[in-house]
Amino acid sequence: MRTGRVTRKTRETEIELSIDLDGSGRADIDTGIGFLDHMLDQIARHGLMDLSVRARGDLHIDAHHTTEDVGIVLGQALREALGDKRGIVRYGHAYVPLDEALTRVVIDVSGRPWLVWKVVFPTEKIGTFDTELVHEFFYALAINAGLTLHVETLYGRNSHHIAETCFKAFARALRMAVSHDPRQGDAVPSTKGAL
Helix, strand or coil: CCEEEEEECCCEEEEEEEEECCCCCEEEEEEECEEEEEHHHHHHHCCCCCCEEEEECCCCCCCCCHHHHHHHHHHHHHHHCCCCCCEECCCCEEEECCCCCCEEEEEEECCCCCCEEEECCCCCCCCCEEEEHHHHHHHHHHHCCCCCCEEEECCCCCHHHHHHHHHHHHHHHHHHHHHHHCCCCCCCCCCCCCC
């Protein structure tokens, strides 16, 4: 079973998260941040991964610590679920539109964390959610999962649509990258023999 379960407790946040890479897209999410819950639901649904998240954070300050720490914990759970990465496709990509917005995400499950971020939001907030936190989430996730992650919004005018295309395209690209490759068998998809 390709599952991961991580608990993280600091003076700023307390998070319990579990993921099943071979799930059906079921989501059970409560972070205390409505917009983040909506985006995590997109990852589960479009990645066909079962995702459970319980997070409590210092929201009386702002949503930064909770959003970043959920990214950290999701990255750690992904790394755990992938194990030695035997038999996976390794690379994934997706283009996702939402009305006027279009985002491309490309992933290498390489073990070498990196984020290329080419996303510009026309507003500073989506409701009460700071748009800069979308970058913080994906940076924390990529670093802790060991992903090389490229996210680029090609165009868009609506900040909600732009953010949602980032999360949906990430989910679709990740789904492709972590899928079993029947031609790989049990091999690690690298000439080095390890990822």
